[in-house]
Amino acid sequence: xxxxxxxxxxxxxxxxxxxxxxxxxxGAATHFALAASFFDRVHPVGPVGGDFAESDLEVLxxxxxxxxxxxxVPDGRTFFWRGRYGWDANTRETLDTQLNVxxxxxxxxxxxxxxxxxxxxxxxxPELQGQVLDAMDRPSFTALDSMxxxxxxxxxxxxxxxxxxxxxxxxxAELRQLTxxxxxxxxxxxxxxxxxxxxxxxxxxxxxxxxxxxxxxxxPAFPLGTVVDPTGAGDTFAGGFVGYIAQHLxxxxxxxxxxxxxxxxxxxxxxxxxxxxGRVARLTGDEIHDRVGSLHAIxxxxxxxxxxxxxxxxxxxx
Ligand code: AMP
Numbered sequence: 001x002x003x004x005x006x007x008x009x010x011x012x013x014x015x016x017x018x019x020x021x022x023x024x025x026x027g028a029a030t031h032f033a034l035a036a037s038f039f040d041r042v043h044p045v046g047p048v049g050g051d052f053a054e055s056d057l058e059v060l061x062x063x064x065x066x067x068x069x070x071x072x073v074p075d076g077r078t079f080f081w082r083g084r085y086g087w088d089a090n091t092r093e094t095l096d097t098q099l100n101v102x103x104x105x106x107x108x109x110x111x112x113x114x115x116x117x118x119x120x121x122x123x124x125x126p127e128l129q130g131q132v133l134d135a136m137d138r139p140s141f142t143a144l145d146s147m148x149x150x151x152x153x154x155x156x157x158x159x160x161x162x163x164x165x166x167x168x169x170x171x172x173a174e175l176r177q178l179t180x181x182x183x184x185x186x187x188x189x190x191x192x193x194x195x196x197x198x199x200x201x202x203x204x205x206x207x208x209x210x211x212x213x214x215x216x217x218x219x220p221a222f223p224l225g226t227v228v229d230p231t232g233a234g235d236t237f238a239g240g241f242v243g244y245i246a247q248h249l250x251x252x253x254x255x256x257x258x259x260x261x262x263x264x265x266x267x268x269x270x271x272x273x274x275x276x277x278g279r280v281a282r283l284t285g286d287e288i289h290d291r292v293g294s295l296h297a298i299x300x301x302x303x304x305x306x307x308x309x310x311x312x313x314x315x316x317x318x
Pocket of ligand 1: 007011230
């Protein structure tokens with residue numbers, strides 16, 4: 001069993017109220033792989049330039065991730081992204097995006113990457129996501145992420161690839177933009193009609209919601225006092241979510257999906273505690289276990305029949 005992911009492997013420059021970094025390892029596929037590597041062997045697919053440090057390839061290899069499908073283009077430059085966050089961690093400004101080696105990238109998957117049971121099409125050009133989907137043998141579970149940039153400039157190819165996956169993972173604002181529907185549930189239901197059987201709406205510091213044809217589940221984000229760097233939270237969430245699902249493909253049901261949401265939420269909360277990839281690279285399974293337990297504790301409530309019995313709410317009116 002393994003998980004294949006295509007997406008950016010990047011250098012990021014990030015500014016937040018807690019400081020700034022000029023050039024650190026980032027990228028959607030990187031953040032996803034670091035999280036998903038707790039659950040299964042991960043095969044990131046994507047190019048890096050001659051400027052990509054061997055030490056960063058080592059970070060990517062954390063917990064057994066294979067870098068066989070990371071193509072080094074010696075005379076190219078690695079994908080670069082620069083962004084800035086203000087006090088509202090949910091709002092970020094993209095200052096620069098340089099696709100670099102991704103501009104001419106043609107995915108060639110190893111037999112191991114093609115044979116994976118789970119596939120995550122992280123945020124990258126929709127055409128590339130489609131090519132990787134075409135190259136796969138027969139994945140049992142496929143999920144896709146994207147962003148406003150691709151909805152703006154490549155909506156048709158994006159919709160075409162969404163139609164072919166099991167799960168769409170998007171920010172709530174992007175879901176509304178994609179579908180032209182102002183209401184989140186209405187937007188998710190529209191996507192369900194296109195083909196996917198589930199939609200995950202990411203809501204930053206407010207958590208994430210899962211919408212299926214006959215179900216809804218939501219979890220708050222883990223309440224942290226300080227969010228140092230939100231970059232990669234969505235991809236880390238996806239790594240936990242898809243990773244847990246990949247472990248339970250034989251018995252995929254609503255309970256599994258809910259626990260997958262908890263794993264994604266817990267992992268994302270660690271990612272934002274520090275700049276870049278450092279926190280998740282050093283994370284332990286015990287820490288994830290404890291945080292999932294805390295999430296369970298804060299999101300449950302007791303409901304005795306008498307608490308909400310007919311007439312109980314209006315009792316004070318009598
Ligand atoms: P997230 O915060 O989960 O949305 O992901 C942030 C990561 O996505 C950063 O590490 C960036 O390198 C990467 N990223 C930003 N813009 C793009 C883009 N247009 N295409 C692919 N990856 C991107």
